[in-house]
Amino acid sequence: MSVADEPVHKLPTGIRGLDPLLLGGLPAGRPTLVAGTTGSGKTVMAAEFLARGILTFGAAGVFVTFEESPADLRANIASLGFDVAAFEADGRWAFVDASAQPGGEEVVGDYDLAALVARVAHAVASVGATRVVLDSIGAVFSRYSGAGVVRRELVRVIAGLRELGVTALITAERTHDYDSIARFGVEEFVADNVVLLRNVVENEKRRRTIEILKLRGAPHRSGEFSFTIVPREGISVMPLALISLREQASTERVALGPAGLDAMLGGGVFRDSVSLGSGPTGIGKTLVATSFAAASAAAGERCLLVSFEESTDQLHRNAASWGLDLAALEAAGLLRVVSEYPEVASLEDHFVALRQHVDTFGPRRVAIDNLSALERISTTRGMRDFVIGFGSYVRSADITTLLTSSSSTLVGTESVTEVHASTLTDAIVLLRYVELASEVRRAVCVLKVRGAVHDTRIHEFRIDDHGMQVGEPFTGVSGILAGSVVPSLGPAAPSALPPLARPQGDRDEAG
Amino acid sequence: MGDDHEIHVIDVLDQPELAEEERILATPTVIRLVPLPCRRVVGDLSDHRAAALALDLPPPRGPDQRGTDR
Numbered sequence: 001m002s003v004a005d006e007p008v009h010k011l012p013t014g015i016r017g018l019d020p021l022l023l024g025g026l027p028a029g030r031p032t033l034v035a036g037t038t039g040s041g042k043t044v045m046a047a048e049f050l051a052r053g054i055l056t057f058g059a060a061g062v063f064v065t066f067e068e069s070p071a072d073l074r075a076n077i078a079s080l081g082f083d084v085a086a087f088e089a090d091g092r093w094a095f096v097d098a099s100a101q102p103g104g105e106e107v108v109g110d111y112d113l114a115a116l117v118a119r120v121a122h123a124v125a126s127v128g129a130t131r132v133v134l135d136s137i138g139a140v141f142s143r144y145s146g147a148g149v150v151r152r153e154l155v156r157v158i159a160g161l162r163e164l165g166v167t168a169l170i171t172a173e174r175t176h177d178y179d180s181i182a183r184f185g186v187e188e189f190v191a192d193n194v195v196l197l198r199n200v201v202e203n204e205k206r207r208r209t210i211e212i213l214k215l216r217g218a219p220h221r222s223g224e225f226s227f228t229i230v231p232r233e234g235i236s237v238m239p240l241a242l243i244s245l246r247e248q249a250s251t252e253r254v255a256l257g258p259a260g261l262d263a264m265l266g267g268g269v270f271r272d273s274v275s276l277g278s279g280p281t282g283i284g285k286t287l288v289a290t291s292f293a294a295a296s297a298a299a300g301e302r303c304l305l306v307s308f309e310e311s312t313d314q315l316h317r318n319a320a321s322w323g324l325d326l327a328a329l330e331a332a333g334l335l336r337v338v339s340e341y342p343e344v345a346s347l348e349d350h351f352v353a354l355r356q357h358v359d360t361f362g363p364r365r366v367a368i369d370n371l372s373a374l375e376r377i378s379t380t381r382g383m384r385d386f387v388i389g390f391g392s393y394v395r396s397a398d399i400t401t402l403l404t405s406s407s408s409t410l411v412g413t414e415s416v417t418e419v420h421a422s423t424l425t426d427a428i429v430l431l432r433y434v435e436l437a438s439e440v441r442r443a444v445c446v447l448k449v450r451g452a453v454h455d456t457r458i459h460e461f462r463i464d465d466h467g468m469q470v471g472e473p474f475t476g477v478s479g480i481l482a483g484s485v486v487p488s489l490g491p492a493a494p495s496a497l498p499p500l501a502r503p504q505g506d507r508d509e510a511g
Numbered sequence: 512m513g514d515d516h517e518i519h520v521i522d523v524l525d526q527p528e529l530a531e532e533e534r535i536l537a538t539p540t541v542i543r544l545v546p547l548p549c550r551r552v553v554g555d556l557s558d559h560r561a562a563a564l565a566l567d568l569p570p571p572r573g574p575d576q577r578g579t580d581r
Contacts, residue, residue: 101551105540105551107554109553109557115523116537140536
């Protein structure tokens with residue numbers, strides 16, 4: 001074909017999160033092969049491609065089915081939230097039923113698939129379709145003998161699609177998730193554009209991924225990306241950091257919560273920032289998260305508080321012990337508390353649920369307590385995708401976000417989440433236990449605030465019935481972050497012990 | 512077969528809606544509607560013996576005596 005030099009026009013699929021991977025969409029007017037093992041989501045993607053075309057772009061579609069009957073497809077697609085029968089009644093969706101006949105067919109001589117081509121052309125003309133799906137093309141091979149003849153005829157079908165100028169999505173079976181592209185060498189004749197869907201088990205977790213293998217020489221994102229299939233919503237590809245960096249970053253500051261902590265941050269965090277609060281168990285991460293929610297309510301802004309560790313009741317009780325009435329905030333419509341066990345769903349499903357809460361509640365702030373609980377149900381890669389994806393999603397919506405994560409040891413360093421989250425977050429607050437003179441005390445340190453000056457000293461803090469009270473910096477000691485405190489050498493050293501922050505002083509500062 | 516038959520020839524390119532109705536993919540396709548059960552045979556019918564067998568018709572009388580032509 002002589003079109004090789006023409007720029008590739010992209011047709012947006014409208015499928016959530018997919019177009020950014022395709023850097024715009026599928027090549028318009030050309031066929032794209034979607035290959036995957038059984039249950040990898042091929043038919044779902046094919047159906048949604050048509051449905052989104054109708055709902056989002058007003059583009060009619062034709063569904064050529066080789067396997068399931070139209071009646072079955074209508075029922076199955078309805079579970080994704082698309083009313084195919086209504087689309088058909090509106091003349092925007094047509095089926096070409098190429099599913100097997102009950103009695104079968106006997107092949108006695110040479111044949112071609114001109115009838116199929118004519119039917120597709122007829123259906124395309126009857127609804128004015130610009131999108132066509134063929135699902136799944138491998139079924140033709142199992143129905144007719146002679147793979148060579150079938151291949152020759154499918155080339156004819158695909159040439160017919162090209163002539164019609166429709167953007168076609170052709171599904172094909174794969175036998176293994178990491179193997180040749182498709183059975184019967186289908187990719188040989190629809191080789192321009194190939195998308196692979198996988199449904200793989202990794203560390204005992206099942207994970208769906210999508211990979212754009214090639215796109216007619218057009219640029220696209222490479223590698224595997226997680227996706228999930230959401231009832232009544234369809235496919236949702238984890239967006240990662242694909243939402244382009246916003247042109248202007250917010251200069252507005254909002255309070256993170258505890259007054260002393262905001263002072264350490266240099267006046268709160270930026271409006272569109274993602275902050276990470278990290279510390280060992282019991283140090284006060286949930287307190288910071290609930291203070292964040294309270295600060296949001298105080299500013300008259302809605303906050304979504306997601307807990308993966310504690311039940312709603314526990315959260316209310318703990319907040320009450322810090323002088324915070326979460327129920328009142330909920331009643332005022334300023335707070336939504338969502339409490340989930342991580343194990344009830346996959347990470348991708350949690351992501352979608354979070355997004356749905358954000359969409360329905362419309363918060364200006366989101367707090368997640370805590371990410372480490374999610375690690376139990378995730379792979380390292382999945383966790384990173386989650387943090388990047390969620391971060392870019394909330395940033396683009398101008399939502400102030402606080403994530404908490406547990407460090408694995410009581411004193412000192414690092415857990416997996418921190419490794420991945422720390423480079424992806426704008427502000428990091430470390431909470432640590434400090435052993436000083438046979439006493440365990442609490443320390444807080446602002447490790448970074450992107451784009452702002454902050455207090456670099458390590459402060460002591462206490463938790464009382466008014467929440468988190470940040471006191472004076474530790475002086476005369478070092479090694480707090482490393483977990484082994486030693487007296488500092490130098491002129492200030494001899495006194496060794498820092499002055500204990502007195503409760504009364506804390507209150508003054510917090511008030 | 513004598514006079515005891517009725518044959519409709521449909522050009523799918525002219526009448527794709529009929530091809531749709533009968534869910535025909537391949538051409539040529541012969542559909543025997545009566546007597547039941549319905550039988551569908553795909554491919555050119557140059558192999559008369561196989562075609563007759565598939566359509567459950569009496570076998571052609573001899574190798575050189577071709578039956579009904581296309």
